[in-house]
Amino acid sequence: MKKNIVEKIWDSHLIDETSGLLSVCAIDFIFLHEVTSAQAFQTLKDRNIDIMFPNQCIATIDHSIPTRKNRTEIYDAAARNQVELLRENAHKNNIAFYDFESGYQGIVHVIGPELGITQPGMTIICGDSHTATHGAFGTLAFGVGTSELSHALASGCLLLSRPKVMKVEFKGNMQKGVFAKDLIMKLISQIGIGGGTGFVIEYTGQVIQQMSMEERMTICNMSIECGAKAGLISPDSITYQYLSQKSYAPHEENWNEMVQYWDSFRSDESCFYDHEISIDVQSLEPMITWGTNPSQAIGITKAIPKDSEISPPEKVMYAKALEYMKLQGGENLEGVPIDWAFIGSCTNGRIEDLRICAKIIQNKKVHPSVTLFIVPGSENVLKQAKKEGLDKIFIDAGADFRMPGCSLCLGMNDDKVPAGKRCISSTNRNFVGRQGTGSYTHLASPATVIASAIEGKISSPIKFF
Numbered sequence: 001m002k003k004n005i006v007e008k009i010w011d012s013h014l015i016d017e018t019s020g021l022l023s024v025c026a027i028d029f030i031f032l033h034e035v036t037s038a039q040a041f042q043t044l045k046d047r048n049i050d051i052m053f054p055n056q057c058i059a060t061i062d063h064s065i066p067t068r069k070n071r072t073e074i075y076d077a078a079a080r081n082q083v084e085l086l087r088e089n090a091h092k093n094n095i096a097f098y099d100f101e102s103g104y105q106g107i108v109h110v111i112g113p114e115l116g117i118t119q120p121g122m123t124i125i126c127g128d129s130h131t132a133t134h135g136a137f138g139t140l141a142f143g144v145g146t147s148e149l150s151h152a153l154a155s156g157c158l159l160l161s162r163p164k165v166m167k168v169e170f171k172g173n174m175q176k177g178v179f180a181k182d183l184i185m186k187l188i189s190q191i192g193i194g195g196g197t198g199f200v201i202e203y204t205g206q207v208i209q210q211m212s213m214e215e216r217m218t219i220c221n222m223s224i225e226c227g228a229k230a231g232l233i234s235p236d237s238i239t240y241q242y243l244s245q246k247s248y249a250p251h252e253e254n255w256n257e258m259v260q261y262w263d264s265f266r267s268d269e270s271c272f273y274d275h276e277i278s279i280d281v282q283s284l285e286p287m288i289t290w291g292t293n294p295s296q297a298i299g300i301t302k303a304i305p306k307d308s309e310i311s312p313p314e315k316v317m318y319a320k321a322l323e324y325m326k327l328q329g330g331e332n333l334e335g336v337p338i339d340w341a342f343i344g345s346c347t348n349g350r351i352e353d354l355r356i357c358a359k360i361i362q363n364k365k366v367h368p369s370v371t372l373f374i375v376p377g378s379e380n381v382l383k384q385a386k387k388e389g390l391d392k393i394f395i396d397a398g399a400d401f402r403m404p405g406c407s408l409c410l411g412m413n414d415d416k417v418p419a420g421k422r423c424i425s426s427t428n429r430n431f432v433g434r435q436g437t438g439s440y441t442h443l444a445s446p447a448t449v450i451a452s453a454i455e456g457k458i459s460s461p462i463k464f465f
């Protein structure tokens, strides 16, 4: 029987399935960060339960840590507690902990792939909604709540219901200046924040096949923003090439065997999907959000939709979003002045993102009215950026090049966009106050963020390509 990749992973991890009940599924790997792990560890401690497979877990710190140079002095007591607690829990439970200056500390979804832990055919969980990032490797990876996290730590399993699978095919070729971020933003703007609910999405098509692993991660990362449980891409030679250089990847003597195994998870030709969508990217332009959820996005040269173009159930949300964002229906976003710009996050904080930014901003300056933060996704990305001299390009341009962490992606650490300030951001969420109370966020690709930081207003990056 022909199967898609999700069915193959599901079937190979199924331990028990009773009709009408949730199924017991094996979980291969668990990522932990400081915000959502403490309670899970406490639950196990209270019940005197050991972690089943500590060598199938890693932990790092990303959300609440500062990103300034002297970051190990965490001034905020709550943040310091979270970090110290995770460090202690990891050590007590023999879980590898990627601490400050370990060489791999960083955003959990950046370091998993970097280390080569994320591999095709696996099931991976984390107490974090952007766990789908790992789907780029043909991995069934999804975010879980704290109680599910404690179940999986204790048993190596989870109770799950078989997901429906949606195929999203991107057709055609992208024009220069258009990136993976624009593709996923286009999909979300088309199907809405609930369009993927109940599904795991498999991204397919020529554009995806030609993408680098980092671009694929950007796509899978935002799956949750249309409500999907996860997003993934069938593994191929690009996946294996990326993995071959990583430290946790299989050794040479079992390499061929592993590639054969990974290949077996690829969706079969003409297999069944519960739903299919096709998007032509040929005429796609850089995307940008105007509202307060990721689906409220348009092509950068287009006007914000007018009230008359909004369907009745969306009208209230539409009006509230525009009121908050201090924008009008029918207005063009291009040219709207910005105060802040942010490059970073698990969506767009990897080395290829930094390279694109450096190429654009080299020998240019950040506009005097803009504060530009560039935050590498991990210590490894930071090291590579320095090796390539990208840090110097950013600093010479007047950007603030910082230490790794989630930073301005969410207002949960020292980095915040001040109230009343407008920020263009390479991140994945633009909810009310996401980057700091009273701040306004416009999501876009790194290229669009940098073009706008140079111009001091929302600007298309196309002219730089």
Ligand SMILES: CC(C)[C@H](C(=O)O)[C@@H](O)C(=O)O
Residues within 6 Å of the ligand: 035, 036, 063, 127, 128, 129, 130, 143, 410
């Ligand atoms: C703090 C964490 C639970 C949260 C998530 O799950 O997504 C964060 O990473 C986010 O991006 O909002």
Ligand code: SF4
Residues within 6 Å of the ligand: 062, 063, 107, 128, 130, 345, 346, 347, 405, 406, 409, 410, 427, 428
């Ligand atoms: S970078 Fe942002 S989206 Fe990613 S895990 Fe951190 S807070 Fe969540």
